[in-house]
Amino acid sequence: MVVEYCRTRVKSALSRSGLPDLDYALNPYVGCAHGCLYCYARGYTRIAEIVERWGRLVYVKENLLDVLRQEVRKLKPGVVGVSTITDPYQPIEATEELTRRAVQILLKGGFKVSIQTKSPLVLRDLDILLEYARSVDVGFTIITMDEGVSSILEPGAPPPRARAEALTRISRTGVRTWLFYGPVIPGINDGVEHFGEVLRPLHRDVDLVLIDRLRITPEVRRSLGQALANSERVLKIAVSRDWWSKTVKSFENLCSELGVRCIPSIAEPEKGVRSLADYSPGTIK
Template identity: 40%
Template sequence: MLTIRQLSCKSLLNKSTLGDFTLNCYVGCTPKCLYCYARYMKKFKERPEEWGDFVDVKINACEVLRKQLERIKPPKEVFMSSVGDGWQPLEARYKLSRACLKLLLEAGFEVSILTKSSLIQRDFDVLTRFKTVCLGMTITTLDKELQKVLEPYASTVQERLDTLKKAQDKRIKTWVFLGPLIPEFTDTYSNLEAIFKAIKGLNLDSIYIDRLNLRWQVLEALRKSLSKQDYLKWRLLFYKCINPQRYAEYSQQLRKK
């Protein structure tokens, strides 16, 4: 069951290495991806629910952002979002990411969006008005069965590819986050080939590729949710990841791949 908390925040733009700032209207995320590194927020916020079963809604987001924009001046790059998909299903009701995106772009900021949700199509009217925004979609695997396990409540990969295509038709700049490359699951040649084939015709600004962001909670989430036949692969993943030296060697091989 989903627990929604409507909370007031003090600050919305937070300094980050992902651009100059990150902006999150929501903490928590219902797509519930198994590999989600943001699940550390559950402990940080002391939420008793499982990751994916709670969302904190920053109900005063626009008001706080407006005040911050009086002090912070562009050009600055803002990444939306880092601890919850800004266009997860609840955004259809609250429209906070849309409103904040508009405020940022109208104030002259550069915005990089990363989402797995085709709900972003609702906001194409905003995206088409500005050259300083780039829409990114995460593509993890073309394997439908595996995608259902890894990202159970996100838009399908086909919906994401269609969204990118539609964005390009409207001359919106686009990029792809290819990852995370999970050892034994999504780092295979066949998976990578399938993805590159699928995105070949797209005129992307950039492709960003990354490994699995290793956290104990992520390994645990994968272990608990994978089927028995995938358990052997999980053990290989665990073997590669748990020892820092072995993970460094694996990472080097992955880079070559």
């Protein structure tokens, strides 16, 4: 997939999350080259062209670090989610290093950082993460170990095996790590055997598993409609309470067998809210 990159300027770097878990959110890029078909972050992106060309157009916030330095001096330190509506370690980060430098500014400024990514590129920044290990956690999103399925649903993202290996490497350095298993899509990854393929090899390396359901925004409906032969049936099951409660029950049983804390989403599938407030009970902090 060819991705076009543009530069943009911003007036603010940190946004208030208003959530008990995350005080602020920081998104170094607008749009995401991972281009996941199930991504509902598109619904939070104000630039129509990026929404239309999701995964193929990304804006780089060129003055982000200058703005962030000023904000860090003025704002009360808290926990910053990096990122919430884009992957902070998408390919352009390898050369831009916006996330790396932003994380460094935040940690030096006394903020805590909670990273969520699909990319082993985060390993590049282990030097910083280790220096501030008590103020950092890193979550990896893995929804399947099937590389064929991943290449269709997450066409621009690194292979799941590379994510799992990166998670293990980070965990073994002492930095806290967690797994985000979501979205759970009926017929794709809702069997406990699918969940087990991801969790079993990683269960000693994660403090927590967050389980998310499919959020059905108009863009997600359109993308999955193009990719899945039976998308109408999949989307119908995805809104079923009965299906979700049975799925969660079987996943919770496996987590309990493996001794891993597990927090399933309680959000409604047609509300595209992406936050840890959607998980109950408890938080990762």
